[in-house]
Amino acid sequence: MSRNISLLSGKKDDKNSLFGKIAVSPTTVTDSQLAGEYNMGVSTIHSTKSFYDFLDEDFKNRRAYVCTGSACLCRGTQDSVSNKLKEKFGAENVGEMICLGRCYENSAFHYEGKNYSGDDINKLEQIVAGKHTSPAYAMKSYSDVSFLVENEVFSSYEDFEELLKDCFSKDKSELISTLKESGLRGRGGAGFPTGMKWEFCQAQEASAKYVVCNADEGDPGAFSDRYLLEEQTLKVLFGMVACGYLIGSKQGFLYIRGEYPESIRATNRALDKLRELGLLGKDILGSGFEFDMGVVEGQGAYICGEETALIASIEGRRAEVDVRPPFPTVEGLYKKPTVVNNVESLAAVAAIFKLGGETFEKIGNGRSTGTKLISLDGYFNNPGLYEVDMAAPMDFIIDEIGGGFNEDIKAIQVGGPLGGIVPLDILRTLTLDFETFNEGGFLLGHASFVCIPRSFSAVEYAKHLFAFTAHESCGKCFPCRLGSTRGEEMLHSAIEEDQKFSEELMHDLLETMEAGSLCALGGGLPLPIKNLLEHCAEEFAPLMEK
Ligand SMILES: Cc1cc2nc3c(=O)[nH]c(=O)nc-3n(C[C@H](O)[C@H](O)[C@H](O)COP(=O)(O)O)c2cc1C
Ligand code: SF4
Known part of the structure; x- marks a missing residue:
């Protein structure tokens, strides 16, 4: 049954996706019209709609939403934020969203397509009048070679074009070797080698293949993918184009969580510009290579970060997890070979191709290589988003980068809601890499740090x-x-x-x-x-x- 839906969904139009239409279909398109268009039962559309928080009528009717993520919860700011929003908009107009990626200053809320945090809640008048935007947050690289944060490596559309031309001039197997040599392992959690994943997919014979960027960053506490999508958009998009070129795909999707409206806007702006410059579309730079990609907006379901659920979601199915194998590289989106990569994995590819696999590989402990973004929450004295070398000592991260804590902390949850909760004295003995965290019985995940103060039960x-x-x-x-x-x-x-x-x-x-x-x-x-x-x-x- 679900196989049929995947195939029907893929037959129709892979550029917009059935889910995209379900999520943003104007009220003029009824469920039965959509079902008819895709040759599906109307129950399929209903069942998909009923899966997502954001598609619930009650949810949609709210004007403002309070963040209920772990970091805001531990900071204890949200009762006050909720009360102030209810006072302003009425209790019936205030809903909830789970983690807006503002964990560095908490007090997070969403109002009319924008996220706010920190002292913003005291500026509701200006926000409603459209006269206030959130101040910037701290972001810095602590690595000698910055692959992800500093801009000298890769930032402009000219850099994008130059690097793409360079890739087109090289043998595809040489590029895959560079990626494998870099030792880059997926940053979405499982740590699977990216070069190997691309090589598997490249080897598949198929009439179509897809590249999917997993930008569903649902882990409360993490805002590294949000940072990359908003501040380093071109690096992420370059990774997708390069992947499309190497595996033989013409179409990519960026599945971006709806809780990040600014990320969606930044990505769409960059995609438009790339199309205008001829860096997306048919015959890119006269190479004969055709590739385009579109944004699919998540609708408030954490499980869509799991790759098979994400694929089901794009296809317009209920976002239920599928059994693997087959893995997406063999049978993924619309049952075609698909590379699903995390935002940070894709962003790292641009710098690896620019600086060389060896430069990336030299950093780290040999098995966890390159640099890693970390998200420090508001209990650190220096909260923000930082790039560090893999295998950096946790003591250095806590004391030098984070500047210690502004409260007595008993433990930190690292790597999202499924990550380990590590007492501070144990955490201080670890280094930031896949191996040490696994050996200690914990998880690196997205390397988000949510502090649990002694006073929090x-x-x-x-x-x-x-x-x-x-x-x-x-x-x-x-x-x-x-x-x-x-x-x-x-x-x-x-x-x-x-x-x-x-x-x-x-x-x-x-x-x-x-x-x-x-x-x-x-x-x-x-x-x-x-x-x-x-x-x-x-x-x-x-x-x-x-
Ligand atoms: C419950 C669950 C949630 C997940 N959420 C995310 C996520 O938000 N972002 C992400 O990139 N990977 C997430 N993953 C991992 C993906 O399934 C997949 O491994 C990853 O996107 C592959 O990309 P990578 O190889 O670049 O890491 C999640 C996995 C599970 C089981
Ligand atoms: S554990 Fe089972 S029910 Fe829970 S999210 Fe995963 S597949 Fe779904």
């Missing part, structure tokens, strides 16, 4: 993570769908109703989720919960019975 944080998963579960497997809800209920009853929960039952629940979930949402949640149970045992003890 570990039990509340565990409840927040269960609630997040319950809300974002795609629902395909019951250990995740039901387990996350049960976990939230157990902790809710313990906190609010003085009802102790069974330690054994909690561990059973976590084991079941870990063993029985298809993807890393249900399967990954037990890690931070177990970390909390272990490292903050004294906070759980009064609420648990043996």
Whole structure:
């Protein structure tokens, strides 16, 4: 069934995507017209629509939205933000969004297509009058060679053209070798070698292939992909064009989360300019190579960051995770070979092709190479977005880059809601790379750092993570769908109703989720919960019975 929908969706028009039409279809296009156009049942369109927060009528009718992400929660700013928004717009007009990527100063909210944070909440009059924009945040490279942040490597449309010409003049296998030599591993979480992924896809025989940029950065605490899309747009787009050229694809998609409207606008502006300059479209720079790409706007579903759910989403299916294999490089979008890469992975390609694979490979520990963006939240004295060498000592990151903390911190959740919660004394012994984090039983993920202050209840944080998963579960497997809800209920009853929960039952629940979930949402949640149970045992003890 889902295979048929994929094929029908791909047949019609791969440039706009069925999902793009469902999400932004004017009210003049009814669900049955859309279904008819794609030769599908109307229930398919209904079922897709009902999956997404942003497509819910009640959600759409709000005027302002309060961020409910982990960093804002830990900072304790959001009750006040919510009250001020309700006072201004009326309680019925204020909704919620999960992480707006403003974790460096918190107090985040969304109003009419723009995000705000920090002191912005006290400037509502000016915001409504269109006379206020958020101030810039700190961004800096701490690497001797900056691949991602500094502009001297790659910044202008002229640089884009020059580097593309250089690529066209080289043998494709030489370019793939450069990428493999760089040791670049996917920055979306799994750390799969990018050069190998492109080579697999290149080797496939198919009538069409696709390049997909995974810009769904749903991890609360991370804003590195947002930074790249807004400030280094051309690097990301170059990576996609280069990928298209090397694997033999004519079409790319950037799946950008709807919570990042500024990223969507910046990307669309750059795409228009590239088309105007003839750097996208047919016969680019007289090479005979044709490639274009479009933005697909996410509609508020975290699971769309998982690559098979993302593909399902673009196709206009419910964003449920699919079993792998087949992997997307063999059977991806519209059942055609597809490279799905994270924003940061793609952005790194431009600098690798410009500076050479060896320059990238020399940085790091040999297995985690190059530089990595890190997102530091508002509990650091120097919050912001920084580029560091892979394998940089965490002490250096905490003290020299972050400048220490402005509050007593007990642990930090690194790498999103499924990442480990690392007590500060342990974190200080690690280095920032895939290996050290894995060996320690944690995850590097997007290298986002959400600080949990001593004053914030570990039990509340565990409840927040269960609630997040319950809300974002795609629902395909019951250990995740039901387990996350049960976990939230157990902790809710313990906190609010003085009802102790069974330690054994909690561990059973976590084991079941870990063993029985298809993807890393249900399967990954037990890690931070177990970390909390272990490292903050004294906070759980009064609420648990043996
Ligand atoms: C629950 C879940 C959420 C994910 N969210 C993201 C995401 O927001 N961005 C991302 O690039 N990868 C995310 N991933 C990983 C993708 O499935 C995929 O591995 C990645 O996009 C591949 O790109 P890379 O090789 O460049 O890392 C997620 C995976 C899971 C299981
Ligand atoms: S673990 Fe959760 S999100 Fe992942 S496939 Fe199962 S139900 Fe869906």
